[in-house]
Amino acid sequence: MKKPLKEQKTVLLILLSNIFIIFLGVGLIVPVMPSFMNIMHLSGQTMGYLVAAFAFAQLLMSPLAGRWIDCYGRKKMIIIGLFLFSVSELIFGVGTHVSVLYLSRLLGGISSAFIMPAVTAFVADITSVEERPKAMGYISAAISIGFIIGPGIGGFIAELGVRAPFYFAAGFALITCISSLFVLTEPLTKQQLLETIQLKKDTNFVSDLKRSFHPLYIIAFIIVFVLAFGLSAYETVFSLYSDHRFGFTPRDIATIITISAIFGVVVQIFMFGKMVDKLGEKKLIQICLIAGVVLAIASTMISSYLAILLITCFIFLAFDLLRPALTTYLSKTAEKEQGFIAGMNSTYTSLGNIVGPALGGILFDVDINYPYLFAAVILFIGLVITMMWKEKQSTGSLVK
The missing domain is CATH 1.20.1250.20 (MFS general substrate transporter like domains)
Structure with missing residues (x-):
């Protein structure tokens, strides 16, 4: 019997924070990107490629991340994803060469591929069919709120320096990562994870895509x-x-x-x-x-x-x-x-x-x-x- 949402407020809040920080991090850097572009002497084409690199990494990693989430658990993937996101924001902040920025965006895309589906699966696991729409609505709202306030907060933090928003996002993600480590409890039992590993041992990325x-x-x-x-x-x-x-x-x-x-x-x-x-x-x-x-x-x-x-x-x-x-x-x-x-x-x-x-x-x-x-x-x-x-x-x- 799954607990009602009102009895899982802390867990839900942590999960929503995980989604929120990803999109807050994206929004934070919007106001400083033109200045950052000028400082780094980057072309518009390069900026476009940096955006594409994030989406491309997320695209390639998502099917594999989905398999790992089922086989190794939601909590592990969330924590790994948040840690990678923190590292990616830090790398972008300290980066002085375009190759380092590409590395940052690739790590960011991979982290997003871990966090988004892991949180969604976690929420699905802990909610009843009746309450699931409400919970999914909260996730969507967390995404929207991150987009809304991200640029505003980023503009304010940028007063401290053009690289400050990246450091802020990195720190916030690390705090959320640590909170998830201590507050979240894996919703799947070891037996369920073993059964999934057994079920998927004869499948691979291509077969999952076909499925x-x-x-x-x-x-x-x-x-x-x-x-x-x-x-x-x-x-x-x-x-x-x-x-x-x-x-x-x-x-x-x-x-x-x-x-x-x-x-x-x-x-x-x-x-x-x-x-x-x-x-x-x-x-x-x-x-x-x-x-x-x-x-x-x-x-x-x-x-x-x-x-x-x-x-x-x-x-x-x-x-x-x-x-x-x-x-x-x-x-x-x-x-x-x-x-x-x-x-x-x-x-x-x-x-x-x-x-x-x-x-x-x-x-x-x-x-x-x-x-x-x-x-x-x-x-x-x-x-x-x-x-x-x-x-x-x-x-x-x-x-x-």
């Missing part, structure tokens, strides 16, 4: 890819689009993004669980995809600041609800293989995050409206794919 194409999983994984693809394509050009079409200042753009993110966090924390209870994951996913299609197209037809703010609030909300809805659905299909599912979830997300911004940037150079229209098409394809979900593939609240 992700199983009818039970593939549609949801495609939606994960579509979400990451469409969202990253949309977000990549948002600031460029706002600047080129409307002449918005950085402050105008930051205000829109911040208000939209806060709106999304509030809904995730207080309403996501109730939405899943009432609609089920499948229907909620479809509603969010429809909203994404309509609002992405509407983004090309508006001009007032208030209209842009409203559209952005609701399209970001749709994306924010999609993430935990998909994660909840996948965790219900996983049974004893939460690590495998969470790892593949991370893999398909990384793949979308690599391809989406690249195509979004190319389309922006052709026509500034094309990235939004393209995102709408991709989300519509995702909606059509969800129609292929069959009753026999559904579990829990998906059976409607």
